[in-house]
Amino acid sequence: xxxxxxxxxxxxxxxxxxxxxxxxxxxxxxxxxxxxxxxxxxxxxxxxxxxxxxxxxxxxxxxxxxxxxxxxxxxxxxxxxxxxxxxxxxxxxxxxxxxxxxxxxxxxxxxxxxxxxxxxxxxxxxxxxxxxxxxxxxxxxxxxxxxxxxxxxxxxxxxxxxxxxxxxxxxxxxxxxxxxxxxxxxxxxxxxxxxxxxxxxxxxxxxxxxxxxxxxxxxxxxxxxxxxxxxxxxxxxxxxxxxxxxxxxxxxxxxxxxxxxxxxxxxxxxxxxxxxxxxxxxxxxxxxxxxxxxxxxxxxxxxxxxxxxxxxxxxxxxxxxxxxxxxxxxxxxx
Amino acid sequence: xxxxxxxxxxxxxxxxxxxxxxxxxxxxxxxxxxxxxxxxxxxxxxxxxxxxxxxxxxxxxxxxxxxxxxxxxxxxxxxxxxxxxxxxxxxxxxxxxxxxxxxxxxxxxxxxxxxxxxxxxxxxxxxxxxxxxxxxxxxxxxxxxxxxxxxxxxxxxxxxxxxxxxxxxxxxxxxxxxxxxxxxxxxxxxxxxxxxxxxxxxxxxxxxxxxxxxxxxxxxxxxxxxxxxxxxxxxxxxxxxxxxxxxxxxxxxxxxxxxxxxxxxxxxxxxxxxxxxxxxxxxxxxxxxxxxxxxxxxxxxxxxxxxxxxxxxxxxxxxxxxxxxxxxxxxxxxxxxxxxxxxxxxxxxxxx
Numbered sequence: 001x002x003x004x005x006x007x008x009x010x011x012x013x014x015x016x017x018x019x020x021x022x023x024x025x026x027x028x029x030x031x032x033x034x035x036x037x038x039x040x041x042x043x044x045x046x047x048x049x050x051x052x053x054x055x056x057x058x059x060x061x062x063x064x065x066x067x068x069x070x071x072x073x074x075x076x077x078x079x080x081x082x083x084x085x086x087x088x089x090x091x092x093x094x095x096x097x098x099x100x101x102x103x104x105x106x107x108x109x110x111x112x113x114x115x116x117x118x119x120x121x122x123x124x125x126x127x128x129x130x131x132x133x134x135x136x137x138x139x140x141x142x143x144x145x146x147x148x149x150x151x152x153x154x155x156x157x158x159x160x161x162x163x164x165x166x167x168x169x170x171x172x173x174x175x176x177x178x179x180x181x182x183x184x185x186x187x188x189x190x191x192x193x194x195x196x197x198x199x200x201x202x203x204x205x206x207x208x209x210x211x212x213x214x215x216x217x218x219x220x221x222x223x224x225x226x227x228x229x230x231x232x233x234x235x236x237x238x239x240x241x242x243x244x245x246x247x248x249x250x251x252x253x254x255x256x257x258x259x260x261x262x263x264x265x266x267x268x269x270x271x272x273x274x275x276x277x278x279x280x281x282x283x284x285x286x287x288x289x290x291x292x293x294x295x296x297x298x299x300x301x302x303x304x305x306x307x308x309x310x311x312x313x314x315x316x317x318x319x320x321x322x323x324x325x326x327x328x329x330x331x332x333x334x
Numbered sequence: 335x336x337x338x339x340x341x342x343x344x345x346x347x348x349x350x351x352x353x354x355x356x357x358x359x360x361x362x363x364x365x366x367x368x369x370x371x372x373x374x375x376x377x378x379x380x381x382x383x384x385x386x387x388x389x390x391x392x393x394x395x396x397x398x399x400x401x402x403x404x405x406x407x408x409x410x411x412x413x414x415x416x417x418x419x420x421x422x423x424x425x426x427x428x429x430x431x432x433x434x435x436x437x438x439x440x441x442x443x444x445x446x447x448x449x450x451x452x453x454x455x456x457x458x459x460x461x462x463x464x465x466x467x468x469x470x471x472x473x474x475x476x477x478x479x480x481x482x483x484x485x486x487x488x489x490x491x492x493x494x495x496x497x498x499x500x501x502x503x504x505x506x507x508x509x510x511x512x513x514x515x516x517x518x519x520x521x522x523x524x525x526x527x528x529x530x531x532x533x534x535x536x537x538x539x540x541x542x543x544x545x546x547x548x549x550x551x552x553x554x555x556x557x558x559x560x561x562x563x564x565x566x567x568x569x570x571x572x573x574x575x576x577x578x579x580x581x582x583x584x585x586x587x588x589x590x591x592x593x594x595x596x597x598x599x600x601x602x603x604x605x606x607x608x609x610x611x612x613x614x615x616x617x618x619x620x621x622x623x624x625x626x627x628x629x630x631x632x633x634x635x636x637x638x639x640x641x642x643x644x645x646x647x648x649x650x651x652x653x654x655x656x657x658x659x660x661x662x663x664x665x666x667x668x669x670x671x672x673x674x675x676x677x678x679x680x681x682x683x684x685x686x
Contacts, residue, residue, distance in 0.1 A: 046525040161616040191388035191552065193613045196596035200612055220527060221555075221598030234497035246603045262530040266597045267582065267604075273537070274530035275560060280495050281527075 006035040008179045008212045008254035009097075010020040011059075014072035014235075015287075016050075016057040019065055026284040027053045029236040032311075034320055035180065036151040040206065040213040042244065043070070044220060044259075045049060048281055051216045051260075052235035055182050058082075060089045061095050062189030077179070095125040097209075098173030102185040114168050115153030120177045123255035143208075145201055163194035169203065174209070184216045199226055220263060224248055232256050235284055240322035249311070252314060253323040254297045291328065299329040343514055343546045344400065349373045349409035349419075351399045355621060360661040361666040362442040365622045369395040371570035372409075374647065377514070380541065382547040384561030385580070386554055386593070389618060393550045393569040397516040398550065401433050402426060413514060431461050431510035438519035440499030444491040450477075450502055455508040476505040478533060479542075497528035504535065508543070516548045521556065533560055553598050556583050563653075566590045569628040570620055572647055586656045589629045627659065635660060649672070 016028035028050045035041045045051045051255065056062045058074045059081070073080045077096060081089060093099070101107040109117060118137040120129045126221075128136065136147040141149035144167040157165055166186060173181055187195040204228065206213065217223055222242070223230055230247045232240040232255065240253040251257045279296040291297070291304040312331060315322040335564040348387050350373075352366035370392040377383045385623035387393045400647045402418050413420040414432055418455055423428060429542065437443035444453055451473050456467045473485050478503040491499055500520060517536065521529040525627045533556060537544060551557050557564055558578060565575040585591040592611040599608065613632045618624055647657040656662075 016340060042587040046527060126656050139676040163616060192554070193388060194616070195598075196610055196612055199598070200610075219598065220526075220600040224600045224602045224604075225598050240582055250598065259526065260600065262526055263600055264555045266555045266594070266599055270558060270579075276530040276534060278531075279497060280497070281525075 004182075008037050009214075010034040010075040011054075011075045012075075014054060014057060014074065015070040016053055016062070017068050019068060023112070023285055026287050027067075027236050029284065029288055031043050031233075032237055032320070033231055033238065034243070035212045035214055037093070037188070037212055038206070038210045040215055040221040040226060040228050040232040043214060043216045043233060044223055044230060044295050045233035046217065046218055046281055048133045048283070049063060049233040051185050053231045053236075055184060055214060055216060059093050059099070060086070061093075061099070064135050075176060079111050092209075093300070094121045094178075095176045096179050098181040098184040099179040100166070100169050100173045100181065100186045100271045103116070103190075104162060105157070105188050105332055106168050107169060108165060110157055113154050113156055114160070115155075117145070118153075118168070118175055118218070121172065127214050133273065136175070137171075139277075140175055141168070143166070143205070144171045146171075162190055162196075163197055166190060166198055168183075170198075170205070174205070177209070178211060180212045181217070182212065182214045185218070186215070188217065189221070195222070202226065220248075220260065231258075231288055233312075235288065235290065237292065237326065239310070239327070240323075240325045241320065249322070251325070252330070253293075254299050254329060259296075297329075300326070303328045340378040340380065343414055344377040344548070345410075345412040346376070347402065347410045347412075348397060349396065349411060350407040350465055351395050351404055352407040353632055356595060365621055368570050368623060369620075370406075371620075371622055371623070373567075373572055374409075374490055375565055375572065375575055377546055377548060380540075380544055380546055381562040382549050382560055383548045384557035384564040385548060385567060385618060386552060386564060387558050387567035388593075388617065389569040390553060390569075390620065393567050394518050396567070397435070397518045397548060397550050399437055401516055403435075415602050417636050431457070432512055433514045433516070434507035434510070434512040434535065435516045435518060436500070436507050437519045439489075439523050440496060440503050441523070442490060443503055446491055449488050450482070450494075453491070453502060454505045454509055454642070457506060461510055471524070472509065475544075479508065479539065480505045495525050495528075500524060500532050501535065504539070510547070511543075514546045514548075516550070518550045519552070520549075521553070522551070527623045529556065536560070542678075543620075554594060566593065569617060569623055571628055571644075572655070573629065573657055575647065577653050580654055582649075586650060586654060586661055587629075587658050588633050592634070627657075654667050 003136060010303045012032045014028055018025040018027055031054050043051045045109045050107060057069045066276045069082060072082065076084050081092060115137050118140055118151060120134040122133040122136055137153055138150040141152060146152055146164060147168055187198050190198065226245045230242060230244050231238050232253065234255050238255045251260055264271060264274060277296055281294055288308045290306060291309055294300040294304040309326045309328045311319055312323045313319055313322055313324045349370055349447055351370040352368055354363050355365040356362060357364045373396060385393045385396060400405050400411050403641060405420045409419065416429055442466050444588060454473050454476055455469050458464055460565045477484055482498065482501050521532050524532060532624045537560065542549060549557065561578050563577050564581050567591045574585065574590045583589065585594050587623060592613050595611045611634065615632055618631055626641040626643050630636050633640065643660050645657045645662055646661060650656045650661045
């Protein structure tokens with residue numbers, strides 16, 4: 001179990017299942033992690049790996065049905081927030097946990113001004129007056145680098161470009177000075193030069209505000225430049241977790257290794273042929289009883305077909321503190 | 335797959351694609367979105383030309399105008415000897431088998447109510463007088479070529495994953511033995527582990543069938559992998575067109591430089607060392623581009639001339655074409671023969 005020493009958020013054995021007409025889909029299978037004050041935790045995985053569902057389950061953003069958060073604990077601020085009432089959870093969301101979504105166009109309300117949308121959490125959660133909230137909203141827009149902030153409060157989302165809208169989303173998420181900011185593919189819909197702007201902004205804001213950030217992405221390049229620690233997900237499970245330099249320099253899980261090799265390099269020697277990971281990621285119709293990566297794994301052996309590997313530390317540190325991997329390969333001679 | 339003297343299969347000259355803006359009660363023509371504003375390049379037989387740029391720069395519009403899915407506003411597109419922009423509808427129809435397209439979204443570009451065999455076989459129905467048996471044989475051949483199991487021929491697109499659907503799209507594009515394929519962001523909708531499968535397939539097919547590709551993408555790492563030469567577009571114009579290695583090692587246009595520096599690198603050690611050029615602001619509207627150089631509003635190295643005069647795309651080094659006043663100042667006459675003609679200039683951009 002992750003040590004909850006200075007953890008702002010501590011998630012243990014989270015399980016989320018979707019009930020669909022075709023049967024159950026086990027999207028999150030016993031996921032544990034924590035994030036510390038001022039830390040940026042990167043969560044990497046392909047679509048369907050459960051990275052977004054994990055984050056949305058823990059703050060109750062998934063519609064139920066079909067989603068069913070079936071087990072686990074989520075400790076925030078000394079409370080297990082899976083067990084608190086819907087009202088109490090609503091007070092936490094926005095106030096203590098900020099969320100930035102992938103697509104800034106669909107996550108902003110087109111019929112309200114940007115100012116209104118930034119003021120809403122200030123009034124709702126902090127009980128500010130409209131005048132006070134308006135001043136604070138202008139400060140926030142200024143903080144996220146929108147020029148002429150006070151004037152832009154009256155503008156509607158369609159009057160902003162994609163990068164600017166994402167800045168507005170970040171301003172809303174930061175409005176109540178949250179302990180944790182969850183950013184779900186915040187730069188995926190943006191162009192590279194705009195993405196570079198947003199990445200700089202986040203680095204800058206972290207230095208200023210010191211909140212914990214969970215950054216979900218499929219882009220290993222983004223993670224390499226911004227994260228302190230990285231968690232790799234596959235089929236709803238954490239398959240590897242390590243400090244960023246350790247993960248990129250010494251990847252242990254065959255999936256992490258393969259993933260790093262499939263991306264062509266932008267500099268250095270050019271590969272003749274791209275490495276591929278054959279096959280498809282599985283759809284989990286039941287809780288895993290064997291390794292979910294076995295059918296695509298070049299190292300799979302009999303044990304992988306019998307037993308789902310548990311996370312084990314490879315550097316002697318407690319789980320979640322150092323480098324851990326969920327793989328039988330290499331475990332046999334430890 | 336290149337001959338000793340590669341010929342240009344595709345020649346694009348001063349291509350313009352404007353989309354009219356109508357406004358007011360009378361829907362009067364009040365302006366144009368200049369999606370593509372004077373673009374010229376060649377694609378040589380058997381090569382892959384990468385076309386990169388950010389959203390809205392006009393790269394997809396170039397791809398579509400090349401195959402005359404749009405009627406270009408001006409300019410010529412010569413593919414294998416015929417000016418596509420001026421062909422009559424019937425002549426164009428007969429020309430279609432030589433040029434095909436692979437679309438970005440395999441979900442949207444496959445008819446959900448047609449079986450895989452119908453989808454792949456449709457071009458054959460349209461352009462050949464083959465019997466059903468002959469068509470089925472060809473469909474199976476194509477499915478083998480893109481590694482789809484023949485047993486799947488009667489299934490529907492929804493039964494396939496994104497990567498497999500893109501294979502279906504590729505098989506359909508190959509059905510009539512085209513010479514030239516426009517790949518418009520063929521991997522953008524796919525997961526990283528699946529992207530590599532599709533790119534390897536495209537490369538294998540190119541080797542085997544001698545195809546010529548225009549590979550449109552915003553993924554600069556993937557373009558470095560697949561392309562022989564790369565054109566960088568910004569706001570409807572080509573900023574730089576260079577051989578791949580030269581461009582990635584030493585981009586000449588300030589936009590190309592900023593774009594490449596913005597690509598995040600999957601190496602934390604390298605990422606910390608790198609100096610990123612952060613461009614200020616956003617891309618201007620193509621309905622109202624800046625007066626001088628299109629990039630002048632964001633260029634870190636802008637000077638007076640850039641704000642009044644549009645730079646032409648000229649050769650500044652052998653095979654490297656750049657549209658920037660910084661480099662135009664020390665332009666040498668093009669080669670010892672001093673070839674003034676654009677056509678000749680472009681052919682010097684041949685990969686070696």
